[in-house]
Amino acid sequence: MKDTADSHVTEDGRTIGGTLLDLRGITLRFGGVEAIKNISFDIRQGEIRAIIGPNGAGKSSMLNVISGFYNPQEGEVWFRGEKRPAMKPFQVARSGVARTFQNIALFDGMSVLDNIMTGRLNDMHAGLVAQMIWKGKAEREEVENRARVERIIDFLEIQHIRKTPVGRLPYGLKKRVELARALAAEPDLLLLDEPMAGMNVEEKEDMSRYILDVNDEMGTTIALIEHDMGVVMDISDRVVVMDYGRKIGDGTPDEVRNNPQVIDAYLGVAHD
Amino acid sequence: MPDQLLFAIEVTLNGLMAGVLYALVALGFVLIFKASGIFNYAQGVMALFAALTLVGIMEGQVPFEHLINATFGTEIHGFGWEVPALLAILLTMVTMVLFAWLVNWLVLRHLVGQEPIILFMATIGLAYFLEGFGDMMWGSDIKALDVGLPQGINSWIDETTLDLFGYGFFIDNLDIAATIIAAILVAVLVAFSQYTKQGRALRAVADDHQAALSVGISLNFIWVLTWSIAGFVALVAGIMWGTKSGVQFSLSLIALKALPVLMLGGFTSIPGAIVGGLIIGVGEKLFEFLVGPLVGGATENWFAYVLALIFLVFRPQGLFGERIIERV
Ligand SMILES: Nc1ncnc2c1ncn2[C@@H]1O[C@H](COP(=O)(O)OP(=O)(O)O)[C@@H](O)[C@H]1O
Ligand SMILES: [Mg+2]
Numbered sequence: 030m031k032d033t034a035d036s037h038v039t040e041d042g043r044t045i046g047g048t049l050l051d052l053r054g055i056t057l058r059f060g061g062v063e064a065i066k067n068i069s070f071d072i073r074q075g076e077i078r079a080i081i082g083p084n085g086a087g088k089s090s091m092l093n094v095i096s097g098f099y100n101p102q103e104g105e106v107w108f109r110g111e112k113r114p115a116m117k118p119f120q121v122a123r124s125g126v127a128r129t130f131q132n133i134a135l136f137d138g139m140s141v142l143d144n145i146m147t148g149r150l151n152d153m154h155a156g157l158v159a160q161m162i163w164k165g166k167a168e169r170e171e172v173e174n175r176a177r178v179e180r181i182i183d184f185l186e187i188q189h190i191r192k193t194p195v196g197r198l199p200y201g202l203k204k205r206v207e208l209a210r211a212l213a214a215e216p217d218l219l220l221l222d223e224p225m226a227g228m229n230v231e232e233k234e235d236m237s238r239y240i241l242d243v244n245d246e247m248g249t250t251i252a253l254i255e256h257d258m259g260v261v262m263d264i265s266d267r268v269v270v271m272d273y274g275r276k277i278g279d280g281t282p283d284e285v286r287n288n289p290q291v292i293d294a295y296l297g298v299a300h301d
Numbered sequence: 302m303p304d305q306l307l308f309a310i311e312v313t314l315n316g317l318m319a320g321v322l323y324a325l326v327a328l329g330f331v332l333i334f335k336a337s338g339i340f341n342y343a344q345g346v347m348a349l350f351a352a353l354t355l356v357g358i359m360e361g362q363v364p365f366e367h368l369i370n371a372t373f374g375t376e377i378h379g380f381g382w383e384v385p386a387l388l389a390i391l392l393t394m395v396t397m398v399l400f401a402w403l404v405n406w407l408v409l410r411h412l413v414g415q416e417p418i419i420l421f422m423a424t425i426g427l428a429y430f431l432e433g434f435g436d437m438m439w440g441s442d443i444k445a446l447d448v449g450l451p452q453g454i455n456s457w458i459d460e461t462t463l464d465l466f467g468y469g470f471f472i473d474n475l476d477i478a479a480t481i482i483a484a485i486l487v488a489v490l491v492a493f494s495q496y497t498k499q500g501r502a503l504r505a506v507a508d509d510h511q512a513a514l515s516v517g518i519s520l521n522f523i524w525v526l527t528w529s530i531a532g533f534v535a536l537v538a539g540i541m542w543g544t545k546s547g548v549q550f551s552l553s554l555i556a557l558k559a560l561p562v563l564m565l566g567g568f569t570s571i572p573g574a575i576v577g578g579l580i581i582g583v584g585e586k587l588f589e590f591l592v593g594p595l596v597g598g599a600t601e602n603w604f605a606y607v608l609a610l611i612f613l614v615f616r617p618q619g620l621f622g623e624r625i626i627e628r629v
Contacts, residue, residue, distance in 0.1 A: 122517035134512035136505055147505050151517045153498040160497040161489070214516065243450070 031093070035075075041245075045266065046074030048110075049250050050095065052216060055089055055104035064090040065101065066274040072218070077254045080260045082271035083294060088254045089131055092272070094219050096128045097121035109217075110254050123151050127216035129207045130256075131223045137196035141187060142178065144195050148213025149174040181212050185239055201232045205239070210244060211246050219243070221253040225260060233257065237264050258295070262286065270294065307468045312590045313583050318476035320582020321483045324543055326555050327562040327574035328487070329534040334568050335507040336527040339409070339420045343428035345556020346398070347532055350435040352539030352548040354396050356446050357439040358389040365436045386448040388537070397532030398525075400431075405525050432553065441550075446543035450478045479541040486537055487575060490530070494571075499526060507569075533584035567619025576620060581605045 035047040042096065050072040057065040064087045072078045080088045093099040097118040106113045108124065116124070127148070136144050152174060153160075155167035163171070182188055183203050195206055203272055204224060211219055224240065224274060225233045243249050255261045261268060262282040269277035270291045278284075278291040285291055326344060333341045341347075361380040366537065370377055384392070408423055451474035463469035472485050494500035505513040506523045514520065562581050566573025585604040593600045612619065 096512075098514070110529040117519070119517045119519045122515055128515050130511065130515070132514065134509050136508035136512055137507050139504070143501075147501060147513075147516045147518075150498055150502055150505075155495055155498075157493075159500065161492040163496060210512075210516065 039266065041054070043075060044246060045076045047199075048183050048254075049074045049108070051107035052091075053105045053107065054097070055091070055101045055106070056085075056092055057094060057099055057101045058086075060150040063274050065094065067103070068271070068274075068275065068276045069104075070269050072250060072252055073267075075244070075248060075250055076266040078250075079265035079268045080252065080271060081256070081258065081261055081268060082277075085273075086271040089222055090220050091254070092128065092254060094122075095213060095218075096126055097218055102245050122214070125214075125217035126220065126249070127211035127214045127218075127226060128220035129204070129211050131202055131226065133200075133203050133207055135195045135203060135207055138194065140192050140194055141198070141209075142182070142191045144206055144242060145181060145209045145213045146174065146277070148210040150196060151214065156161045177215075178213055181209050184242070201228050204228070204236070208239065212247070212249075215247075217250060219249050219251045221251065223254050223256065225255060225257060235291055240264060255263055304468065307466055307470075309587065309590065311470045312586045314470065314472060315476065316583035316586030317579055318473075318480050318582070319586065320576070320579035321476075321480050322538060322555065323558050323562045324575045325486070325538040325541075325579055326559040327535055328490075328564060328571065329531040329538070329569055329573045329580050330559055330563055331566075331568065332527050332531050332534070336416055336503055337402070337409075337420075337506075337524055339424060340417070340568070341531065342421065342424040342556075343431055343465070344531065344535060344559065346428045346431045346435075347400075347535035348539040348542065348555065349548070349550065349553040350400075350431050350539075351393055351397055351532065351536035352446060352543040352552060353435045353444070355389055355393045355448070355536070355540065356444045356543070356548050358392050359384050359386060359448075360444075363588030367440060368437060368616055370546075371544065383503045390448065390540075394533060397536060398529045401532050402525050404528055405521060410521065411501055420477060423531060428553075432550075441546045443549040444543075446540065446548050448540055448544065450475055450540075450544050452544070455569060475541070475544060479484025482537065482541070486510040487571075490571070499523075503527065561605040563620055564609035565612050567621050570619065570621035573619055573621035584608060 035189050036044055038044050048071045052071070053069050054062065055068050066087075068087075068091070079093060082088050090099060092102050097120065098113050108126075116285075122128075122162050136147065139147075153167075153170050155165070157169040159165055171234050182191060185201065185208065187205055187209065190202060195203065198206065208221070208224065211221075219239045221240070225236050228236065237260055240251060240253065253265070265282060267280060268278070268282055268285045269276060270285055270288070272294040278288040278293055282287070302371055326348065329344045330341060333339055333344070356362075361384060363369065363377050363380060363381040366377055366379075369375060379470070397408070404427065408427065411421055412420055445462070455474045455477060457471045458472045459469040492500075494504060502513070502518045503526065505516065505518055506520060510520060513523075538555065539548070539552065542555060546552075559578075562574060562577040563579075565580060566577025585601045588599070588604045589598065589600045593610055
């Protein structure tokens with residue numbers, strides 16, 4: 030494919046399209062605290078967009094704004110070329126945005142399979158009674174949804190824990206199940222809040238590979254928050270850098286790496 | 302067989318059937334508690350209100366008759382028609398769904414994220430409001446309820462046991478009907494919660510609100526749904542109790558019996574509510590039968606609570622409870 034005004038092809042052969050999500054002048058306050066200060070950036074179709082910055086910079090808040098968990102006091106969110114009205118999180122989810130959480134939010138009482146199946150709840154349309162007696166459309170839907178979920182389970186290599194209650198899993202696997210549940214919704218935009226936090230090197234490599242594969246094979250646009258600079262530089266197309274609620278850098282990994290303000294923030298004093 | 306043993310069996314059977322009712326009321330509590338962490342003090346009054354509404358609709362009462370007559374000086378006394386039981390039950394269910402929606406819209410929506418004790422207080426307020434509102438809407442006199450459930454001694458069981466043991470068991474047809482209906486209700490609830498999208502969403506919300514939101518589940522919808530189901534369970538309990546002892550204020554007090562059931566079964570366990578209800582039902586009847594005569598009777602008033610207390614001390618999470626009750 031050739032580059033056009035609206036799209037270009039990356040070195041590794043993936044196509045990055047036009048703007049999928051556009052954040053314009055977002056400001057978010059908690060009482061007196063300004064967690065996000067007038068930030069604008071966009072996410073393009075098919076890219077992996079990273080948000081980095083020190084602890085408390087406002088990265089999670091930004092993701093929460095995109096996913097509708099927080100409503101900003103100022104600014105606009107444009108999604109697929111339309112200005113998005115204030116939405117509840119479940120409405121944003123239904124509009125094709127899936128996410129994971131920094132502190133993992135799974136259904137601990139359910140099995141891995143059931144957890145992932147909840148990602149497909151919005152693709153079930155059969156009538157109530159039909160579902161209860163497992164007839165007709167309900168059965169077809171269930172079989173179809175199960176098949177899709179099984180593909181994701183294979184993809185993320187978690188077959189061996191399909192029936193395990195999620196509460197019993199170790200941390201790294203929980204993170205993977207959470208990713209699986211988000212993927213099950215087949216989102217247009219996938220938001221990952223520190224998908225590799227607390228993982229060892231090997232687990233981080235696995236997770237990086239999964240993220241790249243999801244993006245490449247499923248064509249999913251991904252915005253992710255990550256602390257590990259090395260990982261971020263490796264897998265992302267473009268990076269937004271935040272510090273104290275402000276955007277201090279935005280560009281390709283190379284551009285960001287050489288940005289003096291970013292170097293300051295990362296090598297300066299206030300760091301974890 | 303010795304007579305004592307036969308009596309004991311008969312008492313046990315009757316206890317089981319009383320237990321079914323306790324279980325139903327407890328089930329209403331568990332449903333709401335699981336989904337929203339709210340201990341709904343109004344569950345008993347909901348059963349009363351549902352039964353009142355059912356009788357009112359069946360008898361063609363005009364809602365707020367007294368109020369209308371007193372305000373406008375009119376002389377309205379009913380619509381002058383009677384509504385068939387099945388239709389009336391449907392209409393009552395519609396009322397309960399409306400009630401569920403109003404509770405969420407007017408009260409709970411504004412209390413999201415508040416301390417459990419605040420939510421609990423809100424349901425106390427709700428209970429007293431609903432009690433007064435029910436009186437105002439349908440009048441406060443005791444009413445008979447007959448939706449066509451069979452009543453009176455089951456003569457087949459009576460005769461068969463008489464032939465077999467020389468002693469006829471007294472089992473009320475209403476109790477048998479109640480047990481069957483409750484079993485069907487539970488089966489439907491289980492099928493609903495396991496196999497339907499809405500049921501799965503409900504379990505998801507019960508487990509983790511944030512995660513539920515992130516997969517596109519509307520908490521408000523689920524809360525209205527749970528309160529509606531709790532309203533439906535209350536209606537079934539109200540019909541049974543109302544048929545047995547008339548629709549009157551004391552009906553709302555069955556909620557108090559649900560409390561020890563919950564302590565036994567755990568606040569978050571549906572099987573616990575059922576087994577707990579049966580244990581308390583059988584336990585209090587058997588205890589009264591065996592120990593009652595020794596201590597001068599009336600043990601049914603306190604047995605359930607003492608049993609619950611013992612459980613609280615030794616197994617605070619209940620029989621099947623998922624975690625320690627720290628919310629109430
Ligand atoms: N729900 C909230 N209520 C109050 N303050 C919050 C809330 N969420 C985040 N904050 C504040 O916003 C700032 C940014 O936090 P966060 O977005 O979690 O940062 P990061 O993810 O970059 O570490 C912090 O000062 C944090 O205390
Ligand atoms: Mg964060």
